[in-house]
Structures are given as structure tokens and as C-alpha cells.
Amino acid sequence: MIKGWLVVNTFLNLEKFQRVYQMLEISFRKWGIVLSTKKAEDISLKVGFKLMDKPDFIIFWDKDFYLASSLKKQDIRLFNSPNAILYSDNKILMYQKLKEKNIRIPRTFVAPKTFEGINYSHRGFLDQVIDEIGFPIVVKEAYGSFGEQVYLAKDIVELNRIVDEIGYKDFLLQEFISSSRGRDIRINVVGNKAIVSMLRENNNDFRSNISSGGKGSFYKPQKKYIDLAIKATKALKLDFAGVDLLFGENDEPIVCEVNSNPQFVSTLQVTGINLADYIAAYIVKSL
Ligand SMILES: Nc1ncnc2c1ncn2[C@@H]1O[C@H](COP(=O)(O)OP(=O)(O)O)[C@@H](O)[C@H]1O
Ligand SMILES: [Mg+2]
Known part of the structure; x- marks a missing residue:
């Protein structure tokens, strides 16, 4: 019998995520396949762990690249693959x-690397972006979803406020496609x-x-x-x-x-x- 795992995040417990997991389980049941839901702690947290009882495939619904690549090393087919997720x-x-x-993507610029405690402590780097695309400017944190880490700055005051709030996280600046x-x-x-x-x-x-x-x-x-x-x-x-x-x-x-x-x-x-x-x-x- 084919066995599959559905690997999900340890901390996200929102109703809308639970619904996705249920929908996947039901769809696989129609093929006679039992999909077992697993969190990182149900698998192993230990570096170099080896699975005794491997599933035939994994639907990797988490974003945990570390876990995904340890699973991939054990010759298990992951959907999506660790690199694709990364x-x-x-x-x-x-x-x-x-x-x-x-x-084709909107013209996009990457903020220079910074560190905790230093943050984006001077803002000269913004000039080349403003010169090239002008306002408004879309700002996106490297990691985000549901539009929650995406901002629109109409001028330099707003842009600076957004960058202040981002702290030291990685972000990009992007042309606003007004159409x-x-x-x-x-x-x-x-x-x-x-x-x-x-x-x-x-x-x-x-x-x-x-x-x-x-x-x-x-x-x-x-x-x-x-x-x-x-x-x-x-x-x-x-x-x-x-x-x-x-x-x-x-x-x-x-x-x-x-x-x-x-x-x-x-x-x-x-x-x-x-x-x-x-x-x-x-x-x-x-x-
Ligand atoms: N460059 C852009 N120009 C115009 N609208 C944008 C641009 N980037 C994002 N948006 C709008 O913001 C929404 C969220 O952005 P997106 O990059 O998809 O982030 P998220 O991962 O949070 O969904 C998009 O669905 C789109 O409506
Ligand atoms: Mg989106």
C-alpha cells in the first residue's frame, strides 16, 4: 500500500491551513492512499537523522528548507522539492x-544586507531606486504572505517609515504597476x-x-x-x-x-x- 506524508508547520494552526490539510487527505483517500500529517517534531529534529520507516512520497506543505533537505537526502520524493520551496x-x-x-517581472531592487542592531542605518541606497522608478514604490519583505508584508510608499517620508518598521529584515523595492x-x-x-x-x-x-x-x-x-x-x-x-x-x-x-x-x-x-x-x-x- 502506498504511504504518503503531509508535512506541515509546527506553529501555524489557523483554520484555513487545517482546511487545506483536510482537503488533501480526502483527495488522497479517493486513490486509496492514506496521508499522515506530520510536524517536524513527529519526524526528528536531530541533525543527520535516518528514518526507519520511509513514506513513498511527501507533500511538503511547510517552508522548512532544513527539514525538507534532510528528508530529500533519504531518497524520498518531495512535492514540492526543497530547492523549489526555498x-x-x-x-x-x-x-x-x-x-x-x-x-517579465516589475523592475526590482534588493536592499543591501544589514544586521540586527544596525538596521538600515543610512538610506543613501534608496536614491538609485527613486531615480530609476520614482514614486510610488512597492516595498516587500523577502518573506511574507497574504499581502501582509507588502507596502506601498507614495513619498520618501512613507518609504523611510516603512524601512524603519522593517528593522533589519531583508527586503526589496519594486516598480508599482499602476495599470x-x-x-x-x-x-x-x-x-x-x-x-x-x-x-x-x-x-x-x-x-x-x-x-x-x-x-x-x-x-x-x-x-x-x-x-x-x-x-x-x-x-x-x-x-x-x-x-x-x-x-x-x-x-x-x-x-x-x-x-x-x-x-x-x-x-x-x-x-x-x-x-x-x-x-x-x-x-x-x-x-
Ligand atoms: N509591483 C506591484 N505593482 C502593483 N501591485 C502589486 C505589486 N506587487 C504586489 N502587488 C499587489 O500586492 C499583492 C501582494 O503582493 P505579493 O507579491 O503577491 O505578496 P504576498 O506573498 O503577500 O501575496 C499582489 O497580489 C498585488 O495585488
Ligand atoms: Mg501573492
Whole structure:
């Protein structure tokens, strides 16, 4: 009998995450596969641990690169792979990889490295960004989701306030795609196929995330949007992904970001499509 693990984060206990885990379990049960949910502490915290009883595959729904790579070393197939998770989780690595693969992204700049206690103690580095893209400027922490670590600065006063609040965390600065204000497309890709898309709109905020008040609706994107979403998923070597695309000038698609663990409860509510079923079918076929 095929055995799978669903590795989840130790500390996140939000209802919306629990729902995703349940949906995956139910979808695998339809294939006669029992998916056991595991947290890091149920596996092992010890460096160099060896598993006695290995599963046939792991759906890695955490972002813990250390744990993912220890599991991968034991010849277990991980969906998504440790490197793909690493590159999608860190927006700086993600944009660097997308650009390397000639994928269109907003013009993006990386803040120089700093340290705790020193923070971004002088701000001269902001000048080259302001000179090149002007205001408003999008600021994103390297790690973040649900739009919560994404900010928009309309002038230098706001920009400095945001950078003060970021403390010493890694961040990037980015061109604001004004033709896409409060609006983007989420395209869900599984195994290099676009499964379902949503238009997300928010009239009260520049961010269209559903969790920050955006409204989702079923949407059939133009082919160039679908092709770009698949290309971005491949660039990051993800088995499955939720790709956010912005509407550029003349409707040209621009990649906003790529998520390794898309939140598919809202997709189900809005479109009636259950991505967990697609992920299960894809994994069963790949084994
Ligand atoms: N450069 C940009 N120009 C215009 N809107 C943006 C830009 N970057 C992000 N957004 C908006 O902010 C939202 C959140 O940004 P995103 O990079 O997807 O971060 P998160 O991981 O928090 O979802 C996007 O869905 C989009 O609506
Ligand atoms: Mg997003």
C-alpha cells in the first residue's frame, strides 16, 4: 500500500491551513492512499537523522528548507522539492531566478544586507531606486504572505517609515504597476498545466489578496497569461504553484509572485474546482 506524508508547520494552526490539510487527505483517500500529517517534531529534529520507516512520497506543505533537505537526502520524493520551496519562499531569490530565465517581472531592487542592531542605518541606497522608478514604490519583505508584508510608499517620508518598521529584515523595492492597482490574476498550475484561475480585485487597497479583502471571481485568462504562469512555475521547478500575474501596460502579463503552497480553499469557494484533487492525481501519476 502506498504511504504518503503531509508535512506541515509546527506553529501555524489557523483554520484555513487545517482546511487545506483536510482537503488533501480526502483527495488522497479517493486513490486509496492514506496521508499522515506530520510536524517536524513527529519526524526528528536531530541533525543527520535516518528514518526507519520511509513514506513513498511527501507533500511538503511547510517552508522548512532544513527539514525538507534532510528528508530529500533519504531518497524520498518531495512535492514540492526543497530547492523549489526555498526559491519561492524568499521573494528576492524568486525574482532573481525569474529574471535569469527572462521572465517579465516589475523592475526590482534588493536592499543591501544589514544586521540586527544596525538596521538600515543610512538610506543613501534608496536614491538609485527613486531615480530609476520614482514614486510610488512597492516595498516587500523577502518573506511574507497574504499581502501582509507588502507596502506601498507614495513619498520618501512613507518609504523611510516603512524601512524603519522593517528593522533589519531583508527586503526589496519594486516598480508599482499602476495599470494593475488592486487587481491581479491567480493562476493555479499543477504539473505544468494551468488548472483554474481567479481574477482578484480590491477597490480599497492596492493589494488584491483575498485575505486582505480582495474579491475573487472565476476568470479565463488570455493564453499569454497562462503561458507565462507555466513558464514561471517551471523556472522555479515547482510541481504545483499559485502564480500571481499583474496587468501591465497594453495588458502585457507581468509576474507578481509565485507561491509554492497555494491557499486553495478560496479557489474552491469561488470556482468550484478542488485543487487538492488535481495535486493528488498528479502525484499518483508521478510515483
Ligand atoms: N509591483 C506591484 N505593482 C502593483 N501591485 C502589486 C505589486 N506587487 C504586489 N502587488 C499587489 O500586492 C499583492 C501582494 O503582493 P505579493 O507579491 O503577491 O505578496 P504576498 O506573498 O503577500 O501575496 C499582489 O497580489 C498585488 O495585488
Ligand atoms: Mg501573492
